[in-house]
Amino acid sequence: MNGKMTDLMNIVKEAEIIDDPAVIESFAHGYRGDVPMRPMFMVKPKNTDEVQKIVRWANETCTPLVPVSSGAPHLRGGTVPTAPGSVIVDLSGMDRIVKVDRRNRLALIEPGVTYTTLGPELKRHGLRIAMPLLPRKNKSVLTSLLEREPVVSPRYQWNMMEPLRALEIIWGNGDKFYSGGGVFRGEKEEDWKRGLVPVWGPGPGQLDFYKFVSAAQGSMGIVTWASVKCEVYPECRKLFFVPADRLEEAIEFVYLLLRYRFGDELFLMNKSCLAYVHARNADELESVKDTLPSWAVVVGITGGHILSKDRVEAREKDIRDIARGFGLKFIPQLRSLSGKEFGERIMRPCEEPYWKSRYSGEVQEVFFLTTLDRTPGFVAAMNEEADGLEYPAERIGVYLQPVHQGVGCHCEFIIPFDPDSRMDTRKTEELIRKSSLRLSDQGAFFSRPYGIWADMVYDRDAGTKTATKKIKEIFDPNNVMNPGKLCF
Amino acid sequence: MALPANVYKDLEDIVGSRNISGDPAVLDSYRYSLAHTAIHLGPFFDTFTPRGACVLLPGSTEEVRAIVELCNKHKIKFKASSTFWSAQGFPSEDDTIQLDMRRMDRILDIDKKNMFAVIEPGVIGATLQAEVMKVGLNTHIPGSGCSCSTLASATSYFGSGPSNLYGGWHYDNLLGLEWVMPTGEILRTGSLGQGCGWFCGEGPGPSMKGVARGFLGSKGSMGVYTKCAIKLFAWPGPECLPVEGTIPAYRTPLPDNFKAYTVAFPSWKAWADAAYAIWDAGIGYLAHRQFNMFGRDLKFAMVKILTDPTKTLSDLEELLADPEVQEITEQSKREFQIILVGMTKRDIEWQKKAFDEILERTGGWKVEAMDEPHIHDWVLLYMIRLGHKNLNLVFGGGYDGCFGLLGAADYGASNAEEAALFKKKWEKRGAIVDAGGDCMMGPIGGQGGGGTCLWENFTCFDSADRESTEGTFEFFDACTRFGLEKGWGVGMEKWNAVARGPDGKTTSKKKRDTIHLGSPQPSVFRYQHRVREAFNPNDLGDAYYETLDDT
Numbered sequence A: 001m002n003g004k005m006t007d008l009m010n011i012v013k014e015a016e017i018i019d020d021p022a023v024i025e026s027f028a029h030g031y032r033g034d035v036p037m038r039p040m041f042m043v044k045p046k047n048t049d050e051v052q053k054i055v056r057w058a059n060e061t062c063t064p065l066v067p068v069s070s071g072a073p074h075l076r077g078g079t080v081p082t083a084p085g086s087v088i089v090d091l092s093g094m095d096r097i098v099k100v101d102r103r104n105r106l107a108l109i110e111p112g113v114t115y116t117t118l119g120p121e122l123k124r125h126g127l128r129i130a131m132p133l134l135p136r137k138n139k140s141v142l143t144s145l146l147e148r149e150p151v152v153s154p155r156y157q158w159n160m161m162e163p164l165r166a167l168e169i170i171w172g173n174g175d176k177f178y179s180g181g182g183v184f185r186g187e188k189e190e191d192w193k194r195g196l197v198p199v200w201g202p203g204p205g206q207l208d209f210y211k212f213v214s215a216a217q218g219s220m221g222i223v224t225w226a227s228v229k230c231e232v233y234p235e236c237r238k239l240f241f242v243p244a245d246r247l248e249e250a251i252e253f254v255y256l257l258l259r260y261r262f263g264d265e266l267f268l269m270n271k272s273c274l275a276y277v278h279a280r281n282a283d284e285l286e287s288v289k290d291t292l293p294s295w296a297v298v299v300g301i302t303g304g305h306i307l308s309k310d311r312v313e314a315r316e317k318d319i320r321d322i323a324r325g326f327g328l329k330f331i332p333q334l335r336s337l338s339g340k341e342f343g344e345r346i347m348r349p350c351e352e353p354y355w356k357s358r359y360s361g362e363v364q365e366v367f368f369l370t371t372l373d374r375t376p377g378f379v380a381a382m383n384e385e386a387d388g389l390e391y392p393a394e395r396i397g398v399y400l401q402p403v404h405q406g407v408g409c410h411c412e413f414i415i416p417f418d419p420d421s422r423m424d425t426r427k428t429e430e431l432i433r434k435s436s437l438r439l440s441d442q443g444a445f446f447s448r449p450y451g452i453w454a455d456m457v458y459d460r461d462a463g464t465k466t467a468t469k470k471i472k473e474i475f476d477p478n479n480v481m482n483p484g485k486l487c488f
Numbered sequence B: 001m002a003l004p005a006n007v008y009k010d011l012e013d014i015v016g017s018r019n020i021s022g023d024p025a026v027l028d029s030y031r032y033s034l035a036h037t038a039i040h041l042g043p044f045f046d047t048f049t050p051r052g053a054c055v056l057l058p059g060s061t062e063e064v065r066a067i068v069e070l071c072n073k074h075k076i077k078f079k080a081s082s083t084f085w086s087a088q089g090f091p092s093e094d095d096t097i098q099l100d101m102r103r104m105d106r107i108l109d110i111d112k113k114n115m116f117a118v119i120e121p122g123v124i125g126a127t128l129q130a131e132v133m134k135v136g137l138n139t140h141i142p143g144s145g146c147s148c149s150t151l152a153s154a155t156s157y158f159g160s161g162p163s164n165l166y167g168g169w170h171y172d173n174l175l176g177l178e179w180v181m182p183t184g185e186i187l188r189t190g191s192l193g194q195g196c197g198w199f200c201g202e203g204p205g206p207s208m209k210g211v212a213r214g215f216l217g218s219k220g221s222m223g224v225y226t227k228c229a230i231k232l233f234a235w236p237g238p239e240c241l242p243v244e245g246t247i248p249a250y251r252t253p254l255p256d257n258f259k260a261y262t263v264a265f266p267s268w269k270a271w272a273d274a275a276y277a278i279w280d281a282g283i284g285y286l287a288h289r290q291f292n293m294f295g296r297d298l299k300f301a302m303v304k305i306l307t308d309p310t311k312t313l314s315d316l317e318e319l320l321a322d323p324e325v326q327e328i329t330e331q332s333k334r335e336f337q338i339i340l341v342g343m344t345k346r347d348i349e350w351q352k353k354a355f356d357e358i359l360e361r362t363g364g365w366k367v368e369a370m371d372e373p374h375i376h377d378w379v380l381l382y383m384i385r386l387g388h389k390n391l392n393l394v395f396g397g398g399y400d401g402c403f404g405l406l407g408a409a410d411y412g413a414s415n416a417e418e419a420a421l422f423k424k425k426w427e428k429r430g431a432i433v434d435a436g437g438d439c440m441m442g443p444i445g446g447q448g449g450g451g452t453c454l455w456e457n458f459t460c461f462d463s464a465d466r467e468s469t470e471g472t473f474e475f476f477d478a479c480t481r482f483g484l485e486k487g488w489g490v491g492m493e494k495w496n497a498v499a500r501g502p503d504g505k506t507t508s509k510k511k512r513d514t515i516h517l518g519s520p521q522p523s524v525f526r527y528q529h530r531v532r533e534a535f536n537p538n539d540l541g542d543a544y545y546e547t548l549d550d551t
């Protein structure tokens, strides 16, 4: 046991400290050009006080901290230490659902709360939360939202941070802070009764504090609880597909649904992506794939708690009429793929194995923001890059998720590879590198810059880079929070 | 003090001689009374904001940048305003350079598919709305009305109003932003900075838009915003609002997919229940407690006057004595206005049914008198366009808001009655308009999709009357004390007073520090101080950017 470990143990007596080599090693996987570093050890705080003590200790001892809330494996490299001597702060043990308030449709959750635990609890209160597409079972709700992962229901996204609202933050400098309402912290039961609830996301004041910890890969501070906005759990719901031979054929239809805010879940997928969601294993995959259309729009319709059936019926008829107007079909079943089953599946976290890795065992992703009308150009570019590298383009899953009520669109390429094949791994890495640069040149906005994307985006925009560094200097002056990430 | 001749000359070289003035008469027209939400000028309300050093009308981002660089060189404070609707847009320090942004008034793009527009500061809500309606879109217009700059409210202040519910508040709607920072450097946020278009203001990584605007904006104290993209929303109505009628009773007859209701409830609890149910059901396009701004006992009589071109304010007394008016007034004590808009026929039918169901469940009712066609269509125009701002001042020429309870529906609903009764004393002695019950107004759904309300108590007075003016000041002081006592915090009657004292100039540091130290989380202001030091090292703004030193 090293000296630092003993020091920390004396400070956070209750927290578990782990230096099991197997655990430590699991964090030291290189990611897209990052040089992997073995963390020193891992600490598992149980409450905000302990988190604060850990951060203060890190400042005193200049120890890099890497906060982690979700369980392994960590796909995007945000939790791979990029500085020597790092300590992993594992928040998965802070997993209380502190409060669910049906009337204000708010839940207060700690970082270790996963979609697996939150969903059923919300349902008990007649609520649900807009989810990302098939998150891992052990994915932290809080970090998914902090990292601005898109959710499948763009109509509930009033801004890019939704449904995230107020936060309790321990900044890198060790300060405890409440973002959002600030005054309305939701700590006391009587406050909830009086309507003093943490319903605001922005602020308080003239800075937007929660935006500084968003998509920061743990480099600004540690969030110890968050309030999240929920939706009514629908009494009835249906899911439909709108198949299309070409992506362009579906786009105008989707735009109209977005404009009307029809469709509670609304996204597009290519054949491979649909198959990855649908098939349980690689064998099933190929046979499923052959039966599917090149593209499909997925449209969920839900009734809330008032005249639920009437709402679903009216929407179904309207959307069918709209689809017809574009010469498209609006159907509840795509060959072997039933809307009902698909709908149920996307309301829950993903069963193992993780859907994106079902094909070859591992996966890399390229994702960015754009507008829906520009997506065909990006798909064509990615296919060309794949062809150029002799990577089978038909393997690439494409997931297009409108965000912020349709103003933007998350465009994601899912690129499976076989980790046991050096050739496949190399090709995939090359494809990620080359396509990222090309897509960026073509106008793709890599708003969540993991791994190699960080240099790419910050080199393009000196103004943002300088401003971001100034903010970092204020909230984490000793650069103890996940150093080496982004432009720090 | 006039600007040194060489500085004036340099500024003139930047904007051209037609776009600069140091003429005292012109500069005096760029002064304002000290009120937060309205201008009150009169013999007994005659304190103005300080006279500027000169006023400039820049025509481009490059000109703004050059001005700001020059201000840094000479350490001169500057303040930009776009439509100048409240005191925060005017200097609070002597010798400040005023930037009037009205020349930059272009709508640079309307992206119909992706539903946003790119605008300059001088674009007002009315113009933007008229233009985007042509392509089936609409823009959120804050409660200050359609003659205000959309960019100013989206970037620099608040942005609450009737269309928050469906259209989002301006915080939600601000996308890419071009910002001439206080040092003169230009920051383009989100996708814009990457050269990828205007559609996203956040990122890459932690969002630097958060430096420009938080819950509130920087109120002209942290540089100049020169362009922004604003999110729009569907307008399933005609390309141009049809307007009929005779002034002031203009109305807009719209197709059947538009329906305006005034609904009332037996208790505040039921009122709040309805708000929550509306948000849960996801219905409604605009929702505001609007006409209660005239006062609970006066509102229906006022609506009668305003929708009948033969009537004037002098008919008020007679109308108030009319038993029919009295009955409707009684019915509509705890009411609000809501406009349902269907994207399709089925959509409006479902929304209407759902709304009826909500009324059934909460014990609410529709105020039938507000459904008379000429009133109904007047309400539609009022709420959609928000072009009736003169009516804020209709009674005595002076008005201001107080309390301004902001939070979940239950929060305001459980305090409204108490706040309302508090004003009785000042009503009785004739200082403020005797409106009977409460004068609380504000959005039912202060942010996109609902969840919050704002309760602003309208206070109408006569700024040409000493007793009324002084009584109102006294009332506002009492409101602040009462608000603090009740734990509601300092009300909106004093939001302006943190930064600016009764002489029109920056409040003393001691006073500001006391206020900030007494706040629930003083570190907010400490961080703002550090941000100001990092982004505005020469401190060329004013105390409207609220800071607290570290020591």
Ligand SMILES: Cc1cc2nc3c(=O)[nH]c(=O)nc-3n(C[C@H](O)[C@H](O)[C@H](O)COP(=O)(O)OP(=O)(O)OC[C@H]3O[C@@H](n4cnc5c(N)ncnc54)[C@H](O)[C@@H]3O)c2cc1C
Binding pocket: B036, B037, B038, B039, B079, B080, B081, B082, B083, B084, B085, B086, B088, B089, B090, B101, B121, B142, B143, B144, B145, B148, B149, B151, B152, B153, B156, B157, B158, B159, B160, B161, B218, B219, B220, B221, B223, B224, B225, B226, B389, B392
């Ligand atoms: C009668 C009345 C009612 C109101 N009601 C509401 C309401 O319901 N909801 C609400 O949110 N607000 C309200 N306000 C407050 C405020 O006036 C509004 O938010 C308004 O929309 C902003 O427009 P403005 O004309 O005041 O802008 P301006 O006076 O031009 O500016 C507002 C602030 O932004 C700064 N600013 C303006 N342009 C720029 C720029 N280009 N760069 C940098 N800073 C800039 C100014 O210095 C000022 O501090 C009301 C005001 C009045 C007078």
